[in-house]
Amino acid sequence: MTVTPLGIPRRLLEFTLDGEPVRAPEGSTILDACRSAGKDVPTLCQGDTLTPKNACRVCVVEVEGARTLVPACSRKAEAGMEVRTDSERARHSRKVVLELLASSVDLSATPQVAEWIKEYEAKPDRFGPDAARVDEEPRVDNDLYVRDYDKCILCYKCVDACGDQWQNTFAISVSGRGFDARIAVEHDAPLTDSACVYCGNCIEVCPTGALSFKSEFDMRAAGTWDESAQTETTTVCAYCGVGCNLTLHVQDNEIVKVTSPHDNPVTHGNLCIKGRFGYQHVQNRG
Amino acid sequence: MDLRFGDSKPTDEERAAVDALLGPPESSWEGADRSDADLRWARGGRAARERRDLLLPGLHAVNDRVGWISEGALDYLCRRLTVPPAEAYGVATFYSMFSVKPRPATVLHVCTDLACAGAGAAELCTGAEARLGLGSGVSVERSPCLGLCERAPAALVVRAGAPTEPSLAPSAPTRPVDLGAAPPLPLHRPGRPRPQTPDGLKAATAVVAPATVDTVVLAATAPETAPAEPSAAAAVPQAGHEGLVLLSRVGVVDPASLDDYRAHGGYTALRRAFDLGPAGVIREVTDAGLVGRGGAAFPTGRKWQATASQPDHPHYLVCNADESEPGTFKDRVVMEGDPYALVEAMTIAGYAVGARKGYLYLRGEYPRALARLTHAIGQARARGLLGDDVLGQGYAFDIEVRRGAGAYICGEETALFNSIEGYRGEPRSKPPFPVEKGLFGKPTAENNVETLVNVLPILTRGAEAYAAIGTEKSTGPKLFCVSGSVERPGVYELPFGATLGELLTLAGVRKRLRAVLLGGAAGGFVRPDELDIPLTFEGTREAGTTLGSGVVMAFDDTVPLPRLLLRIAEFFRDESCGQCVPCRVGTVRQEEALHRIAERTGAAAAGDIALLREVGRAMRDASICGLGQTAWNAVESAIDRLGAYE
Numbered sequence: 001m002t003v004t005p006l007g008i009p010r011r012l013l014e015f016t017l018d019g020e021p022v023r024a025p026e027g028s029t030i031l032d033a034c035r036s037a038g039k040d041v042p043t044l045c046q047g048d049t050l051t052p053k054n055a056c057r058v059c060v061v062e063v064e065g066a067r068t069l070v071p072a073c074s075r076k077a078e079a080g081m082e083v084r085t086d087s088e089r090a091r092h093s094r095k096v097v098l099e100l101l102a103s104s105v106d107l108s109a110t111p112q113v114a115e116w117i118k119e120y121e122a123k124p125d126r127f128g129p130d131a132a133r134v135d136e137e138p139r140v141d142n143d144l145y146v147r148d149y150d151k152c153i154l155c156y157k158c159v160d161a162c163g164d165q166w167q168n169t170f171a172i173s174v175s176g177r178g179f180d181a182r183i184a185v186e187h188d189a190p191l192t193d194s195a196c197v198y199c200g201n202c203i204e205v206c207p208t209g210a211l212s213f214k215s216e217f218d219m220r221a222a223g224t225w226d227e228s229a230q231t232e233t234t235t236v237c238a239y240c241g242v243g244c245n246l247t248l249h250v251q252d253n254e255i256v257k258v259t260s261p262h263d264n265p266v267t268h269g270n271l272c273i274k275g276r277f278g279y280q281h282v283q284n285r286g
Numbered sequence: 287m288d289l290r291f292g293d294s295k296p297t298d299e300e301r302a303a304v305d306a307l308l309g310p311p312e313s314s315w316e317g318a319d320r321s322d323a324d325l326r327w328a329r330g331g332r333a334a335r336e337r338r339d340l341l342l343p344g345l346h347a348v349n350d351r352v353g354w355i356s357e358g359a360l361d362y363l364c365r366r367l368t369v370p371p372a373e374a375y376g377v378a379t380f381y382s383m384f385s386v387k388p389r390p391a392t393v394l395h396v397c398t399d400l401a402c403a404g405a406g407a408a409e410l411c412t413g414a415e416a417r418l419g420l421g422s423g424v425s426v427e428r429s430p431c432l433g434l435c436e437r438a439p440a441a442l443v444v445r446a447g448a449p450t451e452p453s454l455a456p457s458a459p460t461r462p463v464d465l466g467a468a469p470p471l472p473l474h475r476p477g478r479p480r481p482q483t484p485d486g487l488k489a490a491t492a493v494v495a496p497a498t499v500d501t502v503v504l505a506a507t508a509p510e511t512a513p514a515e516p517s518a519a520a521a522v523p524q525a526g527h528e529g530l531v532l533l534s535r536v537g538v539v540d541p542a543s544l545d546d547y548r549a550h551g552g553y554t555a556l557r558r559a560f561d562l563g564p565a566g567v568i569r570e571v572t573d574a575g576l577v578g579r580g581g582a583a584f585p586t587g588r589k590w591q592a593t594a595s596q597p598d599h600p601h602y603l604v605c606n607a608d609e610s611e612p613g614t615f616k617d618r619v620v621m622e623g624d625p626y627a628l629v630e631a632m633t634i635a636g637y638a639v640g641a642r643k644g645y646l647y648l649r650g651e652y653p654r655a656l657a658r659l660t661h662a663i664g665q666a667r668a669r670g671l672l673g674d675d676v677l678g679q680g681y682a683f684d685i686e687v688r689r690g691a692g693a694y695i696c697g698e699e700t701a702l703f704n705s706i707e708g709y710r711g712e713p714r715s716k717p718p719f720p721v722e723k724g725l726f727g728k729p730t731a732e733n734n735v736e737t738l739v740n741v742l743p744i745l746t747r748g749a750e751a752y753a754a755i756g757t758e759k760s761t762g763p764k765l766f767c768v769s770g771s772v773e774r775p776g777v778y779e780l781p782f783g784a785t786l787g788e789l790l791t792l793a794g795v796r797k798r799l800r801a802v803l804l805g806g807a808a809g810g811f812v813r814p815d816e817l818d819i820p821l822t823f824e825g826t827r828e829a830g831t832t833l834g835s836g837v838v839m840a841f842d843d844t845v846p847l848p849r850l851l852l853r854i855a856e857f858f859r860d861e862s863c864g865q866c867v868p869c870r871v872g873t874v875r876q877e878e879a880l881h882r883i884a885e886r887t888g889a890a891a892a893g894d895i896a897l898l899r900e901v902g903r904a905m906r907d908a909s910i911c912g913l914g915q916t917a918w919n920a921v922e923s924a925i926d927r928l929g930a931y932e
Contacts, residue, residue: 054715055866057908068915069907074715089907093868096904100871126897128882132874154864163373169288170370174710174864175379177693179874181864186292186371187357187386195290195372 015081030061030072030083041085042094042116044101044207045155046073049268050165053156056101058116060093061085069093095120103127104179105134106150109209109220132179138217141190144198144277146217152183152210158202159183166270171195172202183210200276204259204269213257226251234261237275242266244275255279289370291361300359303351306449307343308366317365334368339726341369341708345378346650346689350489353393353446354385369708380710380863381691382429383444383650391487392424392445394506395651396497399612400803401435401769403853404845405496410439413499414506424506430694430857431612432495432651435769435839436521436776440495441502442651443509447487491653515654518623521615523774523793531743531755531763532736533779536623541658544665547626553671555745559634560679562745564594567638571741573749575761580606580697580734581805581835582912583823586741589731592721593639596729603636603644604725604732606702610649610694611806612857613837616765617735619777621648621655624739625662629685631738633666633676634745636683639731644683647702649690660687694861698911699732700724701863712865713911736765736836756782760822764836768793770803771842780821787817789838800843801928805834807854808916810923831923847930848884851921855880858917869914872905876918883931891931898925 010025017037024033034041045056052073060069064082069090077083084090098117102124107113117124138148154174162172171194175184185194203211212220219225230251237244244267247259258276262269296304305311311318313327316334344363348355355378364371378384394414398407411428418424434440492505492512505512519525519537526537540546547553559567572587593601605628609617621628632644646663648656663685666672674682688706690696696705700714703725724730740762744752753761760782766789769775773794780789786802799814810831812819819829826833841850855877864870879898883891902918909915924930 053865054910057867057910060908068909071715076717092900093904093908096872096901097867097908100867100875100901100904103875104871127875127878131878153867154870156865163370171288171290171372173370173372173376175376176864177380177382178859178862178864179870181870184372184375186375187360188375189292193292195288195370197288 013077013079015077015079015083017083018085024077028077030063030070030075030077030081031059033077033083034061034072034085039085041072042112043073044110044113044153045157047157047205047207049262050157050160050205053160056153056155057097058094058101060090060097062087062090091120095122098122099124099126101153103131103133105153105208107153107208109151109212110153110207139190140214140217142192142198143214144273145191145200145203146212146214147183147191148210148212148217149182150210151208153208154181154183155207157205157207158211161201161205166268167197167199167201169195169197169199171197198273198277199271200258200273201270203276204271215256219251219256225256230256237271239272239274239278244271246271246275248279254283287368287370289364289368291365291371292357294356294358294361296356296358296362297352299351300348300356301362303347304344304359304363304366307347308337308340311366315365317362334366337367338369338708339706341367341374341377342688342691342705345374345381345384346691349384349691350446350449353391354387354389356386356388360386367708373709377708377710381650381693382860383692390423390425391447392443392506392509394418394424394426394502395429395432395442395444396426396502397430397432397434397438397440397442398428398853399431399435399857400807400839400850400853401613401775402432402439403850404770404841405438407439410441410497410499410502414441414502417499417503418506422507426506429651429692430860431610431614432493433609433615433618433649434493434495435613435615435767437495437516438769438775439497440493441497441505442653443490443492443494443502443505443512444653445487445490445509447489450488450490493653518619521619521776522623522778523776524778530779532620532739532765533623533777535627536619539624539626541623541625542661544626544662544669544671547624551746552626553630553677555742556630556634556637556671556677558745559637560677560681564638564640567634567745568594570749571638571744574744574752575759576737576740576744576752577760577823578734579736579740579764579836581611581808581832583833586733586737589721589733590635590639592719593641593729593731596722598722598729599640600643600728601639601641602725602728602730603632603639603641604699604702604706604730605632605635605644605646605738606697606699606732606734607646607648607652607655608690608697608702609652609735609835610690610697611808611835611837612854613769613803613806613839614767614835615769616767616777616836618652618655620735620739620765621652622658625655625658626666627739627742628659628735629662629666629672631741632685633672633683634741635731635733635738637676637681639729641731642682642684644685645706645725646685646687647690647696647706648687649696650692656687656689663687693863694857695863695911695913698913701911702732703730710863712863713913715910757820757822757824759824764821764833766821766836766838768838768840770840771796771799771845772840782822783825784821785817786812786819786821786838789821790817790840793838793840795840796842798843799840800845801841801847801924803837803839803841803920805832806837806839807857807920808912809834809837810919811928812923813927816927832919847924847928848880851924851930852877852880852884854920855917858913862913862917866908866910866914868905868907869909869911869917872901872909872914873917875901876905876921880921887931895925895931898922 054071314320490509492509
């Protein structure tokens with residue numbers, strides 16, 4: 001959760017959520033209201049620090065009077081709205097969307113998705129063994145991180161994080177169209193020939209593990225990645241005076257990756273190349 | 287912005303193409319040679335970024351000159367406009383008419399869509415490929431609908447090279463101005479150098495329809511000598527008939543002559559508009575009951591009122607001339623046959639909504655419409671009918687033409703805004719609606735060509751007389767694009783309320799009719815025993831189908847229905863922008879299922895049909911925009927109404 005700065009008090013809107021009257025501050029989304037009301041709506045492309053692109057469509061809900069379903073993550077709540085989060089229609093779309101996703105990409109590293117597939121009784125196999133898949137080799141072209149297109153659901157979070165919402169580097173964008181659309185740097189070059197500054201903020205927001213630390217990628221390949229054996233320690237980056245928070249993920253007394261708390265009001269999870277990747281000196285025990 | 291440009295340099299030709307559009311670079315920050323001043327000042331920044339919308343014209347400039355867009359050319363264009371190369375690469379790869387890989391200077395686009403497929407497009411492609419092998423300097427590409435369905439099969443030749451002056455019809459007026467002169471406004475930047483390509487080839491386009499292997503090969507090897515297209519009136523079987531409203535001038539006026547247009551009643555509607563004032567125009571359009579003709583049937587008066595009343599400024603007017611719906615060609619015929627009518631109608635619409643600038647977004651596959659409209663806009667500007675002081679009324683309005691580059695999705699209103707702004711043509715989520723936040727985030731009224739042209743008779747005849755045409759709920763005349771198994775394919779104008787059977791009789795429907803596709807690939811099929819469906823918005827809705835963009839495509843029983851459905855599925859798979867999951871993956875899964883059942887019926891197809899229905903339902907419910915929401919319509923109607931796989 002992002003820390004909400006105190007501002008002018010916002011008006012409360014009244015509307016109906018699954019038949020129950022609820023009140024939500026003006027400007028909040030249906031998803032915000034659902035979460036405050038303790039309802040779980042699945043989301044993939046929504047992130048706590050980015051404006052959602054509402055591209056994944058797993059959070060769709062039914063709004064009375066609307067021709068189509070609406071994405072809960074970005075539709076603002078309106079007074080008098082009647083929202084149904086769990087109708088047959090909404091559940092059907094979520095189920096099919098999960099099937100479409102799981103049949104086209106590898107969701108094995110996506111948290112929670114297995115539960116949703118079970119909950120919505122999605123059967124990704126029913127499109128047959130010949131169903132088109134992204135099916136691409138991971139691109140390992142530098143020592144810091146790996147792009148695994150086979151896991152990419154095109155949620156646009158890395159594009160937004162690299163672009164105007166966070167980093168302002170604009171090193172990545174979506175290229176191509178339709179099923180052939182891919183996240184790419186200019187001219188589809190190796191990362192080392194691109195404008196990338198290796199801040200790793202795209203990894204921070206990636207919901208599926210399509211972007212990962214090379215350390216994590218290698219350990220997963222070797223079968224030694226074990227999140228249950230990891231500890232997380234949040235500390236302050238020592239490189240400069242900004243004071244960014246670092247969360248060190250440690251397994252077997254080795255730092256295996258570095259993230260940053262999203263509720264830090266200064267950085268919102270952002271780091272630079274040094275904070276994110278410059279931890280080898282800590283482990284230099286020679 | 288961390289701008290990083292690679293080491294690739296543009297060739298002289300690529301640089302010249304970009305400079306012809308943007309003017310020469312001012313400093314080394316923009317790609318010029320370094321001067322002493324450049325060491326002291328950084329230029330570019332905000333001023334350059336505000337020209338982001340010139341990215342698409344810039345990509346066209348390079349593609350038109352060289353035939354494809356190299357790394358060096360893209361980087362130079364990015365440097366000029368302060369656009370991150372990754373974003374520009376994303377834009378360049380979005381459009382099907384651009385290539386980021388080397389290809390021959392000449393591209394032959396052969397239409398393989400519904401009408402052309404039935405008229406032998408497949409044989410045309412293989413025949414052309416056999417004759418235009420390696421070394422011919424021609425790349426043969428299969429294309430979605432080229433909007434020439436009345437002359438199927440159709441092909442479009444685009445040869446890259448040095449630009450030529452637009453060829454004008456011989457009767458371009460040269461006599462002095464009589465409406466108060468306004469200085470011509472340069473579209474982008476003055477001083478355009480016109481260098482020659484080393485091999486002296488000039489850019490050229492040619493439209494071949496109906497095409498044979500011989501004529502396309504000839505046109506592809508020498509597009510400048512290809513025979514001229516038949517006049518726009520050839521697509522209007524009713525041309526010259528009494529009682530036409532929207533098509534009354536097509537084939538009657540000289541499309542190049544402003545005087546001829548005025549002699550046939552042109553610009554009386556604009557004068558009336560100035561008499562009424564903006565609010566009066568909106569009232570008249572509202573009273574006339576005009577609704578949008580692009581497919582969504584939204585009340586035009588309400589859209590204009592909502593735009594006009596927005597406090598945020600500036601307001602924009604956008605004319606959606608990205609007619610890419612398979613089977614639709616009415617806007618092309620109107621623009622080619624009566625271009626000044628659109629210029630006048632846009633001026634009136636701009637006046638009504640309080641816009642000083644109108645964008646005409648024209649699909650890239652219409653070279654003749656582009657030439658005619660560019661000419662018409664230039665003439666109108668020179669005669670004070672566009673510019674700082676339209677008709678001396680103190681109203682400033684100008685029109686800029688923007689060319690699309692091959693993307694059906696850009697006909698979606700918000701995707702069109704993104705395309706003009708220099709972003710990928712992906713639709714935006716609504717709300718906010720365009721009347722509130724449209725082009726460049728400002729209040730925008732977007733109307734289709736046919737909708738705008740309807741405004742002229744509303745103003746010249748009055749709302750009441752206009753509303754007397756058609757039915758109570760669907761007022762006015764309507765254009766229909768009739769193609770397929772008919773004797774006289776073309777654009778027909780009928781008052782709303784005529785039946786489908788009447789229209790098909792007019793067009794000379796052939797015997798053994800099997801099905802009629804209403805509304806194009808996003809529309810639906812009806813049976814031959816349903817020809818008494820009234821052609822109105824309410825009548826088609828009651829019959830469980832749609833009028834859509836006015837497509838009426840007839841298929842006799844020689845047309846293999848499963849293959850037709852497969853072509854529709856392929857079309858949507860190709861044209862999905864890829865932004866949302868239901869559409870990006872759903873269109874692929876639907877095409878796969880249709881492939882599986884292409885030769886099957888009954889119980890063998892039942893499982894896949896059930897799968898199609900489930901995916902189709904989710905696509906309709908959960909896709910971001912109309913493309914994904916309607917992609918399943920035609921196939922569903924073929925299964926339900928025609929019993930396609932029984």
